[in-house]
Amino acid sequence: MKVEAIVPTTQVVDILCDVCGSSTTTTIGTQEFGTLAARWGYGSQHDGAQYQVHLCETCFFEALANLRQVYRSQNMLAEDYQPSIRTRLDKLRKIMSLSNDEAIGGIIRLIKWA
Numbered sequence: 001m002k003v004e005a006i007v008p009t010t011q012v013v014d015i016l017c018d019v020c021g022s023s024t025t026t027t028i029g030t031q032e033f034g035t036l037a038a039r040w041g042y043g044s045q046h047d048g049a050q051y052q053v054h055l056c057e058t059c060f061f062e063a064l065a066n067l068r069q070v071y072r073s074q075n076m077l078a079e080d081y082q083p084s085i086r087t088r089l090d091k092l093r094k095i096m097s098l099s100n101d102e103a104i105g106g107i108i109r110l111i112k113w114a
């Protein structure tokens with residue numbers, strides 16, 4: 001026998017950016033956002049801490065650009081400094097006037113050749 005009842009439920013109707021507070025719902029009703037998540041475990045300085053941050057498209061890419069800039073500024077004078085793979089890919093693409101796919105293909109060939 002089925003027992004049925006009307007029960008209240010909750011539903012996510014929007015996701016707000018945790019940095020700027022703007023809605024991540026697009027004009028066509030989809031939600032576009034990036035998620036920054038961490039679950040720190042034993043041995044870390046933040047053992048047991050969990051984070052999940054939702055970011056709108058603008059804040060997500062600004063965060064990435066800021067992280068890269070901080071990394072570059074902190075490490076650019078080190079003798080063993082290596083720019084990120086994205087930076088190296090962008091440099092290669094710019095120097096050789098390649099599309100992203102052509103540059104990625106070139107790097108894959110270089111890796112296989114080395």
Ligand SMILES: [Zn+2]
Pocket residue numbers: 017018019020021022055056057058059060
């Ligand atoms: Zn935002």
